Amino acid sequence: MEFSEYFPIWDQLTPGQRETLSGSLVSRSVKNGAVLHGGGRDCTGLLLVKSGQLRAFILSREGREVTLYRLFDRDLCLFSASCIMRSIQFDVTIAAEKDTELWVISAEAYKELMEQSAAAANYTNEIMAARFSEVMWLIEQVMWNSMDRRVAAFLLEEAAIEGANRLSITHETIANHLGTHREVVTRMLRYLQGEGMVRLSRGTVELLDVKKLSALRDA
Amino acid sequence: MEFSEYFPIWDQLTPGQRETLSGSLVSRSVKNGAVLHGGGRDCTGLLLVKSGQLRAFILSREGREVTLYRLFDRDLCLFSASCIMRSIQFDVTIAAEKDTELWVISAEAYKELMEQSAAAANYTNEIMAARFSEVMWLIEQVMWNSMDRRVAAFLLEEAAIEGANRLSITHETIANHLGTHREVVTRMLRYLQGEGMVRLSRGTVELLDVKKLSALRDA
Numbered sequence: 001m002e003f004s005e006y007f008p009i010w011d012q013l014t015p016g017q018r019e020t021l022s023g024s025l026v027s028r029s030v031k032n033g034a035v036l037h038g039g040g041r042d043c044t045g046l047l048l049v050k051s052g053q054l055r056a057f058i059l060s061r062e063g064r065e066v067t068l069y070r071l072f073d074r075d076l077c078l079f080s081a082s083c084i085m086r087s088i089q090f091d092v093t094i095a096a097e098k099d100t101e102l103w104v105i106s107a108e109a110y111k112e113l114m115e116q117s118a119a120a121a122n123y124t125n126e127i128m129a130a131r132f133s134e135v136m137w138l139i140e141q142v143m144w145n146s147m148d149r150r151v152a153a154f155l156l157e158e159a160a161i162e163g164a165n166r167l168s169i170t171h172e173t174i175a176n177h178l179g180t181h182r183e184v185v186t187r188m189l190r191y192l193q194g195e196g197m198v199r200l201s202r203g204t205v206e207l208l209d210v211k212k213l214s215a216l217r218d219a
Numbered sequence: 220m221e222f223s224e225y226f227p228i229w230d231q232l233t234p235g236q237r238e239t240l241s242g243s244l245v246s247r248s249v250k251n252g253a254v255l256h257g258g259g260r261d262c263t264g265l266l267l268v269k270s271g272q273l274r275a276f277i278l279s280r281e282g283r284e285v286t287l288y289r290l291f292d293r294d295l296c297l298f299s300a301s302c303i304m305r306s307i308q309f310d311v312t313i314a315a316e317k318d319t320e321l322w323v324i325s326a327e328a329y330k331e332l333m334e335q336s337a338a339a340a341n342y343t344n345e346i347m348a349a350r351f352s353e354v355m356w357l358i359e360q361v362m363w364n365s366m367d368r369r370v371a372a373f374l375l376e377e378a379a380i381e382g383a384n385r386l387s388i389t390h391e392t393i394a395n396h397l398g399t400h401r402e403v404v405t406r407m408l409r410y411l412q413g414e415g416m417v418r419l420s421r422g423t424v425e426l427l428d429v430k431k432l433s434a435l436r437d438a
Contacts, residue, residue, distance in 0.1 A: 058355070058359065062363075064362075114340075116337060117337055125343055125347065126304055128348065130306040132354070133309050135354060137309070138358065139357065143277075143283075144280075
């Protein structure tokens, strides 16, 4: 597949803009676990996912993590290129959660494009608004929802992403997604197991009763 | 003061764009406490503050609040006009925290402007990135910081906004800013009073030791 098929406003660019953008691309293949952007203010460039899965998260000083959102096929990551806007005053870390193929778009070329093209600037706006919406969902989860509901929501989301009810995931990893401690997750999972909603075994969590988990999440 | 002096990219607009924008403005004066945007997906329009102070917050189903950010003189509020972008999938409530003079810009006119003008679209991008940064700060506070540090940070911020160390504010109001319960705030304030950092009296909190409060916030 060509870059043009992954970039929805390609048709609205001038030939010169297309050429500049194409010339700024670098193709990369990364393995599951690779850190693509280290959370600093350095300008890695924008990441456009061809195939695979990336995770955006923040880190506390003590090394705790919380997942902000995931990026899938055709998603564009702006915050690995925070130099494109001076008002982006926060750091996110971007890591591959699956083996991933992507393009890196030069931040400089993209910034130039946004300044020239209202279509590109508005496209960027929509992407930022979409990420903003995901972060607002997270705030609502953290502020108003108890941890049992958050664990249920996380398991259901993972099952949807993986297309499977048997998840290979450790309690530690779940804790890193949710920004809590492993012990808290273990306690919640045991509670869910006691209620017949999941079955736990070494390194896996199996969803037994999706309906009941959904009811808990939406309670 | 004229609208043009409050709108930084005025000089980059065409005469026609200026005319459309000017024609879409409505001046409003609202009293402290007035709700300007009710949190639904309705399109109130963009709010540009001439003078005063607005608060953007979210509400839980149970009526709990948490403050996302404040808007001061010259600040522009996008999220009261979420129809300008389809990816804005969350609701905020906007209320006046002081008597406020503002312009309401029609969402339709603004959307048209963004589509025509890269300068307007990029200006909007910067505003959204600035709000996003404030919300990310909030997430970090909520995820990693204990409530004593959050109360200290809030009191210091209020004192900076008011330019005074004696704040007329109830424990209930502080709880609504921070998304917690009044009892939690009362307990924290009593702890801070015990440490000599604040003095409490009916309806007021006085900051006695800004240095110690700052050290707690930054601990």
